[in-house]
Amino acid sequence: MTGEMSQAEVEEASSKYLFQNYSQTPLAFERGEGAYLYGLDGRRYLDLVAGIAVNAIGYSHPEWVARMSGQISRIAHCSNLYMCRERAELGERLASIAPGGLCRSLFVNSGAEANEGAMKMAVRYTGRGEIASALNGFHGRTAGSLGATGQEKYRQSFEPLISGAYRYYRYGDAESVKEVVGRDTAALLYEPIQGEGGVVSADPSFYKALRDICTDNGTVLVADEVQTGMGRTGKWFCTEHYGVTPDVITVAKGLGGGLPLGAVLATEELAKVMVPGTHGTTFGGNPLVCASGCAVIDIIEEEGLLDKVSRIGGEWISDLRAIGSDRVREVRGRGFLIGAETDSEETAKGVRERMMEAGILVNVCHGSVIRLIPPLILSEAQRDEFTRLFAEFLS
Ligand SMILES: Cc1ncc(COP(=O)(O)O)c(C=O)c1O
Incomplete structure (x- = not known):
């Protein structure tokens, strides 16, 4: 028991x-x-x-409990070897709330994994090897997402695992971003509000500058909305407050209603580089977690x-x-x-x-x-x- x-x-x-x-x-x-x-x-x-x-x-x-109980009694897991009704439904729901043509979803199990997926996709799409991210930021604890985490306290003693692919800019400082981003930069990651870093925002002009710098350099702009997304700041995605549309949004935390669920939301053009064999996860986007994601979106809307x-x-x-x-x-x-x-x-x-x-x-x-x-x-x-x-x- x-x-x-x-x-x-x-x-x-x-x-x-x-x-x-x-x-x-x-x-x-x-x-x-x-x-x-x-x-x-x-x-x-x-x-x-x-x-x-x-x-x-x-x-x-009550609505979530009823829907989850029903789902568990039908099917909880079936792998990504097969199609899945709940996964398709959640993909459709996310496409309807995501800004700016981010109409494709890749489901994973956590925020760190969502960022890993986004970085892999950007590297494949651009054929480049560098990732830019902010000092004082947080993107997760797996080797890749830890590499993008510009805070010494999380990285110390793990440096041997972290590749030389990462470059750090000062959050809120567009000039510092310009020094770091160039023709070798596959992706730039940013949090619309730095959560673990102490709830830190920048001037709205900074986020617009990120968009422009990435467009000028052919760099994929990735908004890490793992903490800020799914309504936490009063919009589905925090980036909407600033009128900036990234190429990719990563989400997790609130999406699964307490079950482990993360997602990479991307444009059609980016998503198409992730052909069979490029990425995968056994549990990612199983029927149970996706049914939960759909219930969370419905309840946020209904209430x-x-x-x-x-x-x-x-x-x-x-x-x-x-x-x-x-x-x-x-x-x-x-x-x-x-x-x-x-x-x-x-x-x-x-x-x-x-x-x-x-x-x-x-x-x-x-x-x-x-x-x-x-x-x-x-x-x-x-x-x-x-x-x-x-x-x-x-x-
Ligand atoms: C902005 C951000 N990105 C990524 C992560 C990592 O998410 P997870 O702990 O689900 O791997 C977090 C967790 O706090 C986060 O706040």
Whole structure:
């Protein structure tokens, strides 16, 4: 049987049998409902982490549960050796929401894999060998996506795995991009908002410059929307806010509703270089995860979550700024991807701990940034509960 261990037994077995590669909060959950998680400690937590920007429709959404239960009882996996109804349906749905002719999908299992797929496609398409990406960016932990991750802390001790193909530019600095991108650059990767890097945006003119520089050099422009996509910033894709259409968008996190699903969205012209044998994955885009992706898109539409996230998120940023504490240096972000940069790592950790005591889960990233990435179904009252406590703690 599974699901029978107590909190203490979970702690003991985790420390004895699992790799110790995460610094984990000693708390396990029994179940979730809406924006709440229920811990094995018997307490209820308001979840502003959402499995790191994953659980867009919250936990146990009734429509999702019904559709997933039906799907599991029919078929969960069948490989990519055969066609699959749910995969075709999700491809069609994504083509209908993706901007600028990104009408083809390649399904994978994670954000890192989506970026690997995008880079392989760009290399095949251009016949070039260099990848440009931003300092302070994050694109995943596999060897290729780690290579594109311009942050020393993730790369150290793995340099031997990382090829010399990567060139780094300063995020927000178009001149620095020009120095790095040239006739050897296959792809340029960028996050429309740097998530792991501390919720950092650039001036809209920067994203337009990226488009122009890539067009001038014949370089494939890849927007990594693994964190910002699927409605998190109040539009399906964050790049839409800036009116910039990339050649490729990578997504994952919110797309699968909690199941492991990533996708590379590309134009017809790019996708056609990925002929049989060039790429593949056993699990990628199986019936279960694709049915989940379709359910997530339907629920976001049915419940008007894009408009809701725009409005509630916009107000939230204003409310947090209005607190005006000298322990918060800046509040930034869009929709439900918000970062409050505090004055120190201690302050950020202190807030996280005190929030947890009060029954609210928040995430700290980039040392001192409190990152709010709740389910898109979060209500105004739930949002305000955090804001009130946050203001209280800061004072
Ligand atoms: C922008 C971005 N790209 C890629 C990834 C990697 O995704 P995954 O952890 O699913 O491999 C992440 C994860 O945080 C991310 O934020």
